Amino acid sequence: MAVTQAGCDLTYCKMRGIVSVLAAFIKERKMGLNDFIQRLVSNPPICQHADVGSFLKIDENQNEELDENLLCLTHPRSSLAEETQIKPSDFDYLKIIGKGSFGKVLLARHKENELYYAVKVLQKKIIMKKKEQKHIMAERSVLMKNIKHPFLVGLHYSFQTTDKLYFVLDYVNGGELFYHLQRERVFLEPRARFYAAEIASALGYLHSLHIVYRDLKPENILLDSQGHIVLTDFGLCKEGLDPNGTTTTFCGTPEYLAPEVLQKQAYDRTVDWWCLGSVLFEMLYGLPPFYSRNTAEMYNNILHKPLVLKPNVSNAGRDLLEGLLHKDRTKRLGSKDDFLELKFHSFFSPINWDDLMAKRIVPPFIPTVTGPTDLRHFDPEFTHLPVSTSLCNTDNLHVTSSVREAAGAFPGFSYGPPSDAFQ
Numbered sequence: 001m002a003v004t005q006a007g008c009d010l011t012y013c014k015m016r017g018i019v020s021v022l023a024a025f026i027k028e029r030k031m032g033l034n035d036f037i038q039r040l041v042s043n044p045p046i047c048q049h050a051d052v053g054s055f056l057k058i059d060e061n062q063n064e065e066l067d068e069n070l071l072c073l074t075h076p077r078s079s080l081a082e083e084t085q086i087k088p089s090d091f092d093y094l095k096i097i098g099k100g101s102f103g104k105v106l107l108a109r110h111k112e113n114e115l116y117y118a119v120k121v122l123q124k125k126i127i128m129k130k131k132e133q134k135h136i137m138a139e140r141s142v143l144m145k146n147i148k149h150p151f152l153v154g155l156h157y158s159f160q161t162t163d164k165l166y167f168v169l170d171y172v173n174g175g176e177l178f179y180h181l182q183r184e185r186v187f188l189e190p191r192a193r194f195y196a197a198e199i200a201s202a203l204g205y206l207h208s209l210h211i212v213y214r215d216l217k218p219e220n221i222l223l224d225s226q227g228h229i230v231l232t233d234f235g236l237c238k239e240g241l242d243p244n245g246t247t248t249t250f251c252g253t254p255e256y257l258a259p260e261v262l263q264k265q266a267y268d269r270t271v272d273w274w275c276l277g278s279v280l281f282e283m284l285y286g287l288p289p290f291y292s293r294n295t296a297e298m299y300n301n302i303l304h305k306p307l308v309l310k311p312n313v314s315n316a317g318r319d320l321l322e323g324l325l326h327k328d329r330t331k332r333l334g335s336k337d338d339f340l341e342l343k344f345h346s347f348f349s350p351i352n353w354d355d356l357m358a359k360r361i362v363p364p365f366i367p368t369v370t371g372p373t374d375l376r377h378f379d380p381e382f383t384h385l386p387v388s389t390s391l392c393n394t395d396n397l398h399v400t401s402s403v404r405e406a407a408g409a410f411p412g413f414s415y416g417p418p419s420d421a422f423q
Helices: 002-027 033-041 050-056 060-074 124-129 133-144 177-184 189-208 270-285 295-304 315-324 339-343 353-357 401-407
Strands: 091-099 103-110 116-123 155-160 164-169 221-223 229-231
Touching: 091 116, 103 164, 116 124, 124 133, 124 164, 133 155, 133 164, 177 221, 177 270, 189 229, 189 270, 189 339, 189 353, 270 315, 315 339
Parallel strands: none
Antiparallel strands: 091 103, 103 116, 116 164, 155 164, 221 229
């Protein structure tokens, strides 16, 4: 009996040592895998354990997968164990300002600093049911890279509870470009040029990071209170696509799909220039270039119908549209030198790009907003909806098997900048 007890104690001690080392590996991962292995090798009792031996033999390429598995091992409720400086109850949730497939976007005020943010709240169960975890994590990854560009929405924090994911984003209340285009039907060419230039610079920046946006449309283009463009919603972005790289995933919005996407051919970053051409066409003419209420007919138009350009647009404008909306992606404007080809096109000759990037150009239209709680540019269909109290109270959550599964399905989602960044 004494021997058995001693054996149990020894096993327990070994396991406790192993778990503590692996937990340290996760916490201090920045020091590098080699340093960690050296620490393991220098501890012979731990090295003799079969699981540690297997770990030492893993392929370097499995490192990322291992990291996720270890997170689940050492923190069974990893979604709650991730250390962030912020939590749902740190906000007052004031109004719903948008809705999507996976959740809502709310205007929220931070209780401590009293600043306003757009908080995107997503339901994990729905994301997992639709198998969209990769897209959500890609969105988080892209948002992390947006801080350096003036026309991309910025991420302040991301965090999670057992059943929800939270993105704390820049609050932009000038309205969707779609909203303003619906009201005014068309924009004059100088205004359309200004928006197209800001959008193009944002897309060019993403491309420089080997990111293809893939879902440019007026609904994803916001205006801030000064009238500048803010590109949002990065759920369909494709990361890691080098200048000559292609991908094949069928995604986007019907009116703006490029021919090669429709044909399920390999496509590259020039799909974004096709989408920009479609949006510019819509700004100048009132409808997307190949629009039809009948989706099948519209797809056929995109694939086969020649581009028709009415004469109420300048020669430079028509030339730009013809270049962006070329059905052959290898001949499309931007296929060789990407954003530089657009930047030096005659249509944009009135634009000083340095002034544009520094926001020194006065926008042609400034939305009427009296302050952050002025929601006149948001759809009343959303703003009139009641705000759920469950957004900041998950203590009484009924933990079902699906909730338990979702709890640990997004390791590494949480993000917080340095402590002084929220001041």
